[in-house]
Amino acid sequence: xxxxxxxxxxxxxxxxxxxxxxxxxxxxxxxxxxxxxxxxxxxxxxxxxxxxxxxxxxxxxxxxxxxxxxxxxxxxxxxxxxxxxxxxxxxxxxxxxxxxxxxxxxxxxxxxxxxxxxxxxxxxxxxxxxxxxxxxxxxxxxxxxxxxxxxxxx
Amino acid sequence: xxxxxxxxxxxxxxxxxxxxxxxxxxxxxxxxxxxxxxxxxxxxxxxxxxxxxxxxxxxxxxxxxxxxxxxxxxxxxxxxxxxxxxxxxxxxxxxxxxxxxxxxxxxxxxxxxxxxxxxxxxxxxxxxxxxxxxxxxxxxxxxxxxxxxxxxxxxxxxxxxxxxxxxxxxxxxxxxxxxxxxxxxxxxxxxxxxxxxxxxxxxxxxxxxxxxxxxxxxxxxxxxxxxxxxxxxxxxxxxxxxxxxxxxxxxxxxxxxxxxxxxxxxxxxxxxxxxxxxxxxxxxxxxxxxxxxxxxxxxxxxxxxxxxxxxxxxxxxxxxxxxxxxxxxxxxxxxxxxxxxxxxxxxxxxxxxxxxxxxxxxxxxxxxxxxxxxxxxxxxxxxxxxxxxxxxxxxxxxxxxxxxxxxxxxxxxxxxxxxxxxxxxxxxxxxxxxxxxxxxxxxxxxxxxxxxxxxxxxxxxxxxxxxxxxxxxxxxxxxxxxxxxxxxxxxxxxxxxxxxxxxxxxxxxxxxxxxxxxxxxxxxxxxxxxxxxxxxxxxxxxxxxxxxxxxxxxxxxxxxxxxxxxxxxxxxxxxxxxxxxxxxxxxxxxxx
Numbered sequence: 001x002x003x004x005x006x007x008x009x010x011x012x013x014x015x016x017x018x019x020x021x022x023x024x025x026x027x028x029x030x031x032x033x034x035x036x037x038x039x040x041x042x043x044x045x046x047x048x049x050x051x052x053x054x055x056x057x058x059x060x061x062x063x064x065x066x067x068x069x070x071x072x073x074x075x076x077x078x079x080x081x082x083x084x085x086x087x088x089x090x091x092x093x094x095x096x097x098x099x100x101x102x103x104x105x106x107x108x109x110x111x112x113x114x115x116x117x118x119x120x121x122x123x124x125x126x127x128x129x130x131x132x133x134x135x136x137x138x139x140x141x142x143x144x145x146x147x148x149x150x151x152x153x154x
Numbered sequence: 155x156x157x158x159x160x161x162x163x164x165x166x167x168x169x170x171x172x173x174x175x176x177x178x179x180x181x182x183x184x185x186x187x188x189x190x191x192x193x194x195x196x197x198x199x200x201x202x203x204x205x206x207x208x209x210x211x212x213x214x215x216x217x218x219x220x221x222x223x224x225x226x227x228x229x230x231x232x233x234x235x236x237x238x239x240x241x242x243x244x245x246x247x248x249x250x251x252x253x254x255x256x257x258x259x260x261x262x263x264x265x266x267x268x269x270x271x272x273x274x275x276x277x278x279x280x281x282x283x284x285x286x287x288x289x290x291x292x293x294x295x296x297x298x299x300x301x302x303x304x305x306x307x308x309x310x311x312x313x314x315x316x317x318x319x320x321x322x323x324x325x326x327x328x329x330x331x332x333x334x335x336x337x338x339x340x341x342x343x344x345x346x347x348x349x350x351x352x353x354x355x356x357x358x359x360x361x362x363x364x365x366x367x368x369x370x371x372x373x374x375x376x377x378x379x380x381x382x383x384x385x386x387x388x389x390x391x392x393x394x395x396x397x398x399x400x401x402x403x404x405x406x407x408x409x410x411x412x413x414x415x416x417x418x419x420x421x422x423x424x425x426x427x428x429x430x431x432x433x434x435x436x437x438x439x440x441x442x443x444x445x446x447x448x449x450x451x452x453x454x455x456x457x458x459x460x461x462x463x464x465x466x467x468x469x470x471x472x473x474x475x476x477x478x479x480x481x482x483x484x485x486x487x488x489x490x491x492x493x494x495x496x497x498x499x500x501x502x503x504x505x506x507x508x509x510x511x512x513x514x515x516x517x518x519x520x521x522x523x524x525x526x527x528x529x530x531x532x533x534x535x536x537x538x539x540x541x542x543x544x545x546x547x548x549x550x551x552x553x554x555x556x557x558x559x560x561x562x563x564x565x566x567x568x569x570x571x572x573x574x575x576x577x578x579x580x581x582x583x584x585x586x587x588x589x590x591x592x593x594x595x596x597x598x599x600x601x602x603x604x605x606x607x608x609x610x611x612x613x614x615x616x617x618x619x620x621x622x623x624x625x626x627x628x629x630x631x632x633x634x635x636x637x638x639x640x641x642x643x644x645x646x647x648x649x650x651x652x653x654x655x656x657x658x659x660x661x662x663x664x665x666x667x668x669x670x671x672x673x674x675x676x677x678x679x680x681x682x683x684x685x686x687x688x689x690x691x692x693x694x695x696x697x698x699x700x701x702x703x704x705x706x707x708x709x710x711x712x713x714x715x716x717x718x719x720x721x722x723x724x725x726x727x728x729x730x731x732x733x734x735x736x737x738x739x740x741x742x743x744x745x746x
């Protein structure tokens with residue numbers, strides 16, 4: 001296995017490409033370490049490193065988007081894992097891999113649908129994308145819901 | 155059996171009705187025992203925080219997700235409707251779609267906080283429109299108690315917004331706190347649809363997006379002091395925590411307000427005189443023991459559970475109050491062989507069957523921000539049409555399609571399944587989720603004897619107490635109201651340029667009813683009522699206007715079970731007003 005720092009660097013790079021959020025925001029969730037560990041325990045040995053290697057081999061800029069679709073999301077083994085990684089960042093949940101994937105590539109005991117933690121729920125990027133906040137957390141204070149949202153016309 | 159300590163009053167249930175009565179009686183110097191079937195895990199600040207953590211970690215974030223059931227005091231869960239395999243034994247033909255919580259604090263722990271008064275017309279539906287039945291109380295009789303209830307539970311509203319359909323307020327009165335600020339999306343919708351004329355079968359009315367009274371802390375008026383989070387310690391001391399004195403926009407009234415800026419019955423219990431009050435949690439009342447000669451209650455038999463231990467006790471008092479919930483009150487009466495005049499106990503169960511309407515606004519409305527709703531449309535709560543079909547009101551959500559489709563999680567999952575990723579994924583979620591609009595159309599339901607709670611010895615819970623058996627049918631009057639409400643919401647959506655997604659996506663598991671060619675998917679509002687209805691004489695009702703049992707004169711049945719009809723108001727404010735009226739009556743009776 002690669003050194004931890006290198007794996008984290010690749011993991012964050014891959015996560016940036018998949019989520020559309022920059023490294024600064026991803027680190028700001030304080031969840032990166034937990035999510036890397038989540039993948040390590042929810043996937044059969046070696047799968048995450050294959051995904052990181054596929055990310056490393058992506059071409060630069062112009063050709064990159066098409067390559068992500070073809071070489072990662074469209075790849076039978078890596079595609080479902082990459083989609084799960086997006087859900088992990090956006091919703092804070094791990095979603096059990098499809099049965100046919102497990103039959104083909106192996107089963108991990110921790111590959112179960114679940115909210116990773118109280119913190120992961122609150123750190124979900126979906127709330128950021130909506131321009132809101134996690135329901136039940138990170139309150140903005142009295143009357144903030146009256147403020148015009150970004151992109152509004154009133 | 156053991157225990158024979160005498161109290162002035164035994165109250166079954168530590169929800170809002172029981173807490174309001176317990177507070178008033180103890181402050182008047184009377185000794186009160188409260189028996190709560192569920193645990194007291196939400197009473198301390200630490201315990202409440204554990205429930206919040208439970209919500210964060212829950213996979214499904216439905217109304218019950220923060221409040222798991224106790225095995226020995228089971229409760230319904232709306233998720234049970236998918237398989238119809240929950241606490242309720244549902245005989246149909248339609249599914250009763252609501253839930254409640256058996257816990258110290260009761261269902262106010264996860265209510266929305268809507269605190270509308272009933273309309274003057276709602277108290278005389280039979281004499282005005284020839285349907286349903288009249289209350290033995292008029293609006294003017296109950297108005298002073300509405301004011302007291304608004305003070306007790308802390309309601310925020312401006313009287314200036316609330317004078318419609320004949321609602322009157324005492325001279326100089328205004329609510330204890332100013333109205334909760336309207337959300338940006340309310341203002342946006344109002345700009346588009348205020349003044350829209352709709353006609354049901356008579357003169358058109360102009361609609362208005364209107365702030366509704368809410369039991370959520372806002373800017374106080376005069377000397378009123380909003381009460382935030384409370385912390386009931388093990389030693390019986392209640393300590394105020396200095397936050398939650400204003401709603402802070404957690405967008406989570408249901409299932410749990412993290413800061414207790416929204417009222418829950420624990421706040422009222424914390425204000426009782428602790429020297430006069432004994433609360434036993436995990437104490438399930440299982441039988442009301444009656445003196446067969448006088449018909450009076452002699453004692454209440456209850457079971458206490460702790461770990462694997464079980465003990466049975468009897469509590470004795472001068473008066474007894476059942477405040478356990480419309481269903482649990484009826485269940486306990488029936489389990490004790492008390493069926494009431496003309497066997498009316500458990501009959502005429504009602505709810506507000508409700509439809510969701512949801513769509514996408516033409517531009518961002520800032521969805522998923524603020525209390526789950528802050529405004530409604532109230533114009534169709536009254537009108538001559540009530541002779542023919544149900545009245546209704548609209549609740550205008552601030553929480554996108556969360557309740558209807560499970561957004562935002564489901565929207566993310568759908569987009570990812572289509573292989574969207576990166577900036578495109580993020581932009582697509584930003585541009586759609588923030589435009590999500592949701593209405594709840596809550597429809598009035600009439601009292602029908604066939605809609606009822608009963609018991610059956612074949613269906614028992616782990617302590618051997620009966621599970622509620624529910625027979626329920628949504629009648630023509632309500633179905634026609636659903637059709638009318640659907641027509642109105644479509645006009646609103648059209649005027650506001652909202653693209654309708656109600657039939658296009660999600661919520662396929664909600665129960666459905668057929669009306670003509672149309673299938674309506676509905677859900678419950680948690681507004682259980684009518685199971686021990688009040689009336690003017692013992693031939694047509696279970697209790698009198700003070701909620702006193704006609705057949706058992708030292709027994710009171712408090713709560714929305716006492717409602718003869720529902721109107722279109724969420725029931726908590728009215729049942730609170732009735733509870734306060736009952737408490738005052740009890741004080742004068744116990745004093746005499």
